[in-house]
Amino acid sequence: MTTIADVARYAGVSVATVSHVMNHTRHVEPETAERVRAAIAALRYSPNSVARSLRRGETKTIGLLLPDNSNPFFASVARQIEDAGFVSGYTVILCNSDGNAEKEERYLSVLMAKQIDGLIFAGSSDHARVFARLLPSVPAVLLDREIQSVNVDSVLVDHNHGGYLAGRYLAGLGHKTIGVIGGPRDSSSSPARLRGFVRALGEAGLELPASSIVDSDYHFAGGRLAMEQLMAQAPDITAVFACNDLMAMGAVTALRSRGLRVPDDISMVGFDDIPYAVTTWPPLTTIAQPVEKIGTRAVSLLLERLGEPEAPSRREVLAPVLVERESCAARG
Amino acid sequence: MTTIADVARYAGVSVATVSHVMNHTRHVEPETAERVRAAIAALRYSPNSVARSLRRGETKTIGLLLPDNSNPFFASVARQIEDAGFVSGYTVILCNSDGNAEKEERYLSVLMAKQIDGLIFAGSSDHARVFARLLPSVPAVLLDREIQSVNVDSVLVDHNHGGYLAGRYLAGLGHKTIGVIGGPRDSSSSPARLRGFVRALGEAGLELPASSIVDSDYHFAGGRLAMEQLMAQAPDITAVFACNDLMAMGAVTALRSRGLRVPDDISMVGFDDIPYAVTTWPPLTTIAQPVEKIGTRAVSLLLERLGEPEAPSRREVLAPVLVERESCAARG
DNA sequence: GTGCGACATCGGCAATCGTCGTCATGGCCC
């Protein structure tokens, strides 16, 4: 590879001068600068970022640690983050933890070793423990989590409100006996969605018996299984709130294979509004998370913090929104 | 941050010794080594990868450049690659080009500057030009592309065969007038799928008039629009081959909104077998790409090449396979 | 039994990777 020294020799100047014309960091005689630029072009020189990072103490790299980038929700978030980062000159390192605390820890170690400038973290339940170990060492933005610490910001979604929207909507349609397919108990999002949902039912004078709730894993197959179980436990339900779209889709197929129609027999509400919510039949009514905003806000917060490391910790909460499609029908 | 010098001082040895105990690169008196390890633990020292990379001339990083990680097909591939890379100690930098040659070029420049050890590239049509500029500078694996060059391997999918499978299947079901929704003309995959499809029809004594082909963009909305156009141009078709699943899904919704049923009125075959092919109604019959294999094979090829840079260029072609679900019916 | 050289073992010094910023220098003008 050609180095700055080669360029300097070729242009007949010192390496310092080459560095300065590249970085516009001090005045260089226009004529000299031109000669340097010509040398750079002639030798197809491109500065070695590794050396530069070592010297400058910054890598222009952000770590993105999430459970699974092939989950469409995280895929969208990742896409937004990558885009937003790139326009600001940052590159992103992708890490999939499967929500596994040990993996998270391993990834964090290598990210720290690689001297990332910042971290965007969609963590597992144990993240606090995981995180505490390395905490104030790198600016971070948590997605959908909070932690009290300097230099950690959060981008939150108001899951409680999202659940509330779902509950109010179904109650408003006249449903009285409603089932729920929950996500992992140890996630932070699922219980909040559930609480909001229950709150809305309460306002409508409805109860949610324990037998009407089946917990699952946020996956398609899990949703299908949960729906089977739900039908067994609570055969009289007329509507289901699934705590994410993937499970809602699974639930719909479970219903279909039992010969039940959505929304004629059972109404279904999902959560997330993944891109594929419109590709199912019927198109899924769901609580939309503001995906693009999550990604772009996360990057903004992170970059702002990089600019001002001592700024007070910030939390930004984004509101979900009900997207009415065709998977729900009025009842009664 | 604590450095190797801090550890050395703390343990009362030289930096060389610290380095050697960390890397097991020469014998160190067990007692000394223990003291060093204790110092590392006490100071929570973690070596600076940037400095290490500069010195060693390798970054343990691979670049992954693809059109869009939120496309579920690429999402899966990315996931596989990230997983496979991580177990071998590699970290992946994610780059989304949108298939835009200029973006690709920009990304390649920064990846090269960052001294990635290898590149996995799912490129645009122009990639040859884009690539030629930087070519032999880094080992690369092309996904679904070929290029004659040393140190570039390829993982290919036999699209032609995939198209052939689709054509043979539909012809075998008795369909005579079949429509096609093509992908971008300038992709390599779509034309190959089409050729294989036509070949199969030919073997069955069928023709594919130009009016029965509508090109689109591999997206859901594009598929919907293309289907509209196809219904207008070729109203008598009884089956459609969409060159990817997203478009097939879009086509299905277009049909549905016209009151046509799949597969009763129109049969539909997709391509890719994205995870959501089973979440639609009806579950989509499609030509499955061996996604996991693509990712893992790409990483294997790359790592093998890193081990043996001068090895002859390899190409690995993977066979797609027909996954029969419920979007096709017999005719005649 | 003693003395000495060959050799293995273990640790430290210092060069190196490529870039950037500080300090120094030489030339020029007033």
Added chain:
DNA sequence: GGGCCATGACGACGATTGCCGATGTCGCAC
């Protein structure tokens, strides 16, 4: 001669590694 300007020399940044030196071990000869 003082001040300014353009540029060059050089030492970090943090880790790795070739080389050398110090110490210890062993065997052999006298």
